[in-house]
Amino acid sequence: QKEVEQDPGPLSVPEGAIVSLNCTYSNSAFQYFMWYRQYSRKGPELLMYTYSSGNKEDGRFTAQVDKSSKYISLFIRDSQPSDSATYLCAMSAQAGGTSYGKLTFGQGTILTVHP
Amino acid sequence: GAGVSQSPRYKVAKRGQDVALRCDPISGHVSLFWYQQALGQGPEFLTYFQNEAQLDKSGLPSDRFFAERPEGSVSTLKIQRTQQEDSAVYLCASSLATGTLNTEAFFGQGTRLTVV
Numbered sequence: 001q002k003e004v005e006q007d008p009g010p011l012s013v014p015e016g017a018i019v020s021l022n023c024t025y026s027n028s029a030f031q032y033f034m035w036y037r038q039y040s041r042k043g044p045e046l047l048m049y050t051y052s053s054g055n056k057e058d059g060r061f062t063a064q065v066d067k068s069s070k071y072i073s074l075f076i077r078d079s080q081p082s083d084s085a086t087y088l089c090a091m092s093a094q095a096g097g098t099s100y101g102k103l104t105f106g107q108g109t110i111l112t113v114h115p
Numbered sequence: 116g117a118g119v120s121q122s123p124r125y126k127v128a129k130r131g132q133d134v135a136l137r138c139d140p141i142s143g144h145v146s147l148f149w150y151q152q153a154l155g156q157g158p159e160f161l162t163y164f165q166n167e168a169q170l171d172k173s174g175l176p177s178d179r180f181f182a183e184r185p186e187g188s189v190s191t192l193k194i195q196r197t198q199q200e201d202s203a204v205y206l207c208a209s210s211l212a213t214g215t216l217n218t219e220a221f222f223g224q225g226t227r228l229t230v231v
Contacts, residue, residue, distance in 0.1 A: 103220065
């Protein structure tokens with residue numbers, strides 16, 4: 001079993017829909033939680049970053065972390081065709097006394113928003 | 116340049132051939148990571164450099180994989196005697212972080228390696 005599980009989809013929604021993307025994880029040491037967006041043939045780009053449990057909002061995007069359930073979510077409101085991409089959750093833990101941002105990714109969810 | 120630059124963008128290698136993939140991180144970034152992304156999968160960690168020191172190479176899949184960053188800037192990932200299972204996108208990322216986690220890692224566009 002992988003440390004981070006993410007439903008690969010694909011997910012297809014109409015423009016304007018609310019999109020919910022989720023990941024579960026098994027490593028209790030994870031404390032930093034991120035969502036990356038990856039367009040086809042491009043590198044991942046950071047969308048949202050959250051430390052520990054809680055919510056964070058940035059424009060149309062909301063990230064939620066529930067450490068007690070080992071579950072994280074990304075919500076996209078008023079989805080646009082330009083949001084069509086692969087969304088990757090990623091997590092990081094403190095490695096002993098040295099933290100350096102080594103990321104463990106989910107498989108990625110392919111999202112298509114059609115006009 | 117403004118971002119992380121990787122070259123070549125695409126590489127086709129015959130099985131058994133050696134390849135070298137280059138990463139030019141953002142100037143001044145201390146941390147450099149290599150990840151391997153198989154088709155339809157998320158990136159998987161290969162190795163980490165802090166300046167010129169390779170502090171973690173736990174993700175390198177075999178001794179055919181070797182990475183270096185001799186002057187603490189440009190890094191090269193070398194794969195010897197390539198096999199079909201090495202076909203993937205190899206991503207490089209850099210960040211300012213040293214000892215802290217809350218700085219963004221910027222990814223390059225990757226090198227797509229196809230072994231035939």
